[in-house]
Amino acid sequence: MTVFLADLNYWVTIFLMIGGLYIIAAHGNMIKKLVGLSIFQTSVYLLFLSPGKVLGGTAPIIAPGFEVYSNPLPHVLILTAIVVGVATIALGLALVVRIHEAYGTIEDDEVQEMEAD
Amino acid sequence: MLAAHLPALQVVIPLLAAPLCALFRRGFIGWLIAVVANWLAFAASIGLLFRVMNEGVISYAMGGWAPPIGIEYRVDMINVFVLLVVSGVGAVIIPFARTGTAARFNDTDQAWFYTMYLLALTGLLGVTITGDAFNIFVFLEISSLASYVMIAMGRDRRALTAAYQYLIMGTVGATFIVIGIGLLWAMTGTLNMADLAQRIPEINHTRPVLAALAFLAVGISLKLALFPLHLWLPNAYAYAPAVASAFLAGTATKVAIYLFLRFFYTVFGGGEFFASTPIPAMFLALSIVAMFAASTVAVFQADVKRMFAYSSVAQVGFITLGISMVSDAGLTAAMVHLFNHAIMKAGIFMLLGAVMFRLGSVKLEDMAGIGRKMPFTMAGIVILGLGLIGTPGTSGFVSKWWIVLAALEKDQWWLVALILVASLITMIYVGRIVEVAYFREPSAKAVTLREAPLMMLIPAYVLVAATIYFGLDTEWSVGLAQRAAAALLAGTY
Amino acid sequence: MMRDTVILRVVVKLLLPAILIFALYVQFHGEYGPGGGFQAGVAAAAAIILYGMIFGIDEAQKVVPRRIVNTMIPLGVLIFAGTGVASMFLGENYLNYSPFASKPVNGQHVGILVVEAGVFITVASTMLAIFYVFGGRADEADQRADEAGKKGGEG
Numbered sequence: 001m002t003v004f005l006a007d008l009n010y011w012v013t014i015f016l017m018i019g020g021l022y023i024i025a026a027h028g029n030m031i032k033k034l035v036g037l038s039i040f041q042t043s044v045y046l047l048f049l050s051p052g053k054v055l056g057g058t059a060p061i062i063a064p065g066f067e068v069y070s071n072p073l074p075h076v077l078i079l080t081a082i083v084v085g086v087a088t089i090a091l092g093l094a095l096v097v098r099i100h101e102a103y104g105t106i107e108d109d110e111v112q113e114m115e116a117d
Numbered sequence: 118m119l120a121a122h123l124p125a126l127q128v129v130i131p132l133l134a135a136p137l138c139a140l141f142r143r144g145f146i147g148w149l150i151a152v153v154a155n156w157l158a159f160a161a162s163i164g165l166l167f168r169v170m171n172e173g174v175i176s177y178a179m180g181g182w183a184p185p186i187g188i189e190y191r192v193d194m195i196n197v198f199v200l201l202v203v204s205g206v207g208a209v210i211i212p213f214a215r216t217g218t219a220a221r222f223n224d225t226d227q228a229w230f231y232t233m234y235l236l237a238l239t240g241l242l243g244v245t246i247t248g249d250a251f252n253i254f255v256f257l258e259i260s261s262l263a264s265y266v267m268i269a270m271g272r273d274r275r276a277l278t279a280a281y282q283y284l285i286m287g288t289v290g291a292t293f294i295v296i297g298i299g300l301l302w303a304m305t306g307t308l309n310m311a312d313l314a315q316r317i318p319e320i321n322h323t324r325p326v327l328a329a330l331a332f333l334a335v336g337i338s339l340k341l342a343l344f345p346l347h348l349w350l351p352n353a354y355a356y357a358p359a360v361a362s363a364f365l366a367g368t369a370t371k372v373a374i375y376l377f378l379r380f381f382y383t384v385f386g387g388g389e390f391f392a393s394t395p396i397p398a399m400f401l402a403l404s405i406v407a408m409f410a411a412s413t414v415a416v417f418q419a420d421v422k423r424m425f426a427y428s429s430v431a432q433v434g435f436i437t438l439g440i441s442m443v444s445d446a447g448l449t450a451a452m453v454h455l456f457n458h459a460i461m462k463a464g465i466f467m468l469l470g471a472v473m474f475r476l477g478s479v480k481l482e483d484m485a486g487i488g489r490k491m492p493f494t495m496a497g498i499v500i501l502g503l504g505l506i507g508t509p510g511t512s513g514f515v516s517k518w519w520i521v522l523a524a525l526e527k528d529q530w531w532l533v534a535l536i537l538v539a540s541l542i543t544m545i546y547v548g549r550i551v552e553v554a555y556f557r558e559p560s561a562k563a564v565t566l567r568e569a570p571l572m573m574l575i576p577a578y579v580l581v582a583a584t585i586y587f588g589l590d591t592e593w594s595v596g597l598a599q600r601a602a603a604a605l606l607a608g609t610y
Numbered sequence: 611m612m613r614d615t616v617i618l619r620v621v622v623k624l625l626l627p628a629i630l631i632f633a634l635y636v637q638f639h640g641e642y643g644p645g646g647g648f649q650a651g652v653a654a655a656a657a658i659i660l661y662g663m664i665f666g667i668d669e670a671q672k673v674v675p676r677r678i679v680n681t682m683i684p685l686g687v688l689i690f691a692g693t694g695v696a697s698m699f700l701g702e703n704y705l706n707y708s709p710f711a712s713k714p715v716n717g718q719h720v721g722i723l724v725v726e727a728g729v730f731i732t733v734a735s736t737m738l739a740i741f742y743v744f745g746g747r748a749d750e751a752d753q754r755a756d757e758a759g760k761k762g763g764e765g
Contacts, residue, residue: 041288098269
């Protein structure tokens with residue numbers, strides 16, 4: 001149990017990663033696929049942020065009386081990754097809106113059916 | 118002063134040009150900016166090539182922060198070669214873009230299209246030049262997002278679903294890559310690739326590093342369209358506007374191949390380590406399947422653009438076959454084919470764009486008899502098609518020659534036979550086009566057809582000429598590829 | 611649109627200045643502590659978006675028209691990239707802010723402020739553009755549906 005709790009971050013990361021990928025693969029609804037994609041990307045944020053925490057360290061702002069600081073690098077990286085994620089989801093949703101206008105549906109199988117004939 | 122800043126300028130010029138296009142929102146001005154920026158970027162690549170040949174590896178500290186703390190742009194023989202391919206192919210395509218784009222889009226959309234084009238160029242050049250692992254992810258996403266938009270601007274509504282599919286698969290691939298980078302960072306505490314290359318070989322048997330290797334292998338294979346992960350590619354190339362098809366076919370998968378080489382040869386510790394993993398064996402099997410399955414599917418396509426999109430998957434198979442051999446000749450073959458295929462495929466998609474512009478369709482049945490109506494366009498497609506087959510006298514022959522040489526070096530006669538048979542399948546689908554375009558009566562649509570405008574033909578013929586030139590004079594293409602291959606095998610950076 | 615909900619309208623009017631001030635605080639504090647252009651830009655855009663959600667997208671577009679938003683997106687990128695080019699002209703590497711003032715430390719202060727201003731402009735306007743495009747699309751679709759309905763009724 002302690003092993004489990006000590007690595008809780010990583011268990012959650014793995015859960016989100018697999019859950020997100022499963023949604024992308026299993027759902028035919030284009031919005032749901034994007035939700036899965038978003039969850040999948042979120043797992044990466046956790047993966048990067050977890051090792052950046054230094055136990056007992058404070059926020060990485062230099063101030064008198066503090067010696068140990070957490071690593072600020074993952075926060076900068078993940079800020080960038082979040083922006084990339086937002087852009088991807090926005091573009092994906094815009095495409096879904098256009099697909100809905102062009103096909104009248106956002107179900108993957110129905111779109112493919114319409115293209116087959 | 119200018120020479121010192123070339124690594125930054127390589128990326129900054131198109132990056133600055135992109136918002137300028139968006140700011141002016143005029144089609145012609147946007148095109149002009151794109152042409153100037155792309156040609157300057159090409160000039161910067163050439164400048165970098167000469168600097169690398171004279172003084173070896175160039176390191177440029179972004180913002181003056183010394184590596185490995187700051188972001189480093191690092192140029193060596195391997196990536197300067199890819200930079201030349203990307204900016205060079207772009208420089209030829211962009212003059213071609215004006216005619217088709219102006220005919221289809223309004224002023225604002227044209228400007229946005231050039232903005233997206235320049236952002237895609239920025240991203241691809243950035244991925245290639247940067248020496249920082251996380252920076253790779255950011256640039257990769259810049260180029261990918263811009264290409265999704267370009268693909269969605271195709272005239273068919275299927276372009277939308279193709280772009281959506283590419284977005285999902287491309288993002289999954291990029292996220293896999295960033296997971297791999299994250300694991301490497303967690304193990305070493307550095308993101309600088311030269312630094313990683315020093316620290317990883319000591320710990321490359323540990324579980325997180327092997328997990329990183331697996332994530333990177335899958336993620337990058339998705340981006341380079343290795344056989345079972347290629348599903349996004351055919352529709353994306355088939356329904357995108359001609360400019361986007363030509364540019365992406367010529368550059369996007371090539372940059373992903375560079376990324377693969379960079380991670381697996383340079384970062385993980387040279388050819389020795391790569392040969393000890395199961396990846397070369399898997400690559401060998403998948404490449405052979407790609408060469409045969411994708412070529413066979415290409416034969417049965419009714420849409421010629423889709424046909425050549427599948428052919429891209431097969432040709433990527435030839436490149437990965439070279440990589441899987443882990444030998445000097447194999448890597449030279451991969452690098453040479455990367456170069457030659459970029460030229461040939463970009464040229465073919467440009468000429469198909471010209472056909473689309475005049476005929477309004479690239480369906481095989483509609484193209485009946487157009488060999489007589491559009492002689493130069495079709496002759497160009499035939500020459501480039503011969504290049505794809507690997508006919509002597511074209512650059513395709515040089516690539517095939519090196520791949521066969523690499524196979525012979527290992528006494529793998531069966532592989533030589535397979536390569537030749539795969540080339541024969543290429544001949545079948547190129548032959549189908551020749552048969553339809555030259556030996557059938559023109560369809561009703563094709564009777565009134567005129568030759569494509571010169572603005573489209575001249576850039577395409579630059580690539581046709583290059584295909585023939587690099588088939589006869591291999592000093593540059595093979596010479597550079599050999600130096601890059603040697604650097605890769607040694608794992609120097 | 612929630613034009614009839616008095617409580618929401620009053621609360622939003624009270625909140626707006628606070629959100630905008632907070633955005634500016636995050637923007638200028640980003641040099642010393644947590645914060646910066648990204649967060650500030652999103653906060654500022656959130657203020658306008660909130661206004662648009664309560665008072666209607668047309669009202670929001672009166673405050674920040676689409677034309678301005680579309681100009682601001684590339685402008686911010688230009689400011690960012692242009693700062694880097696400026697440092698090149700001053701003889702340092704791309705994006706090295708040190709030569710912007712007499713002392714390198716002050717130069718770094720100046721540089722990061724300018725760059726963060728560029729980030730703020732682009733992020734805020736991009737967020738708004740996304741909101742306008744998605745929100746406006748629904749209105750356009752409604753209009754089209756209304757027109758189709760009217761035509762159907764007349765026929």
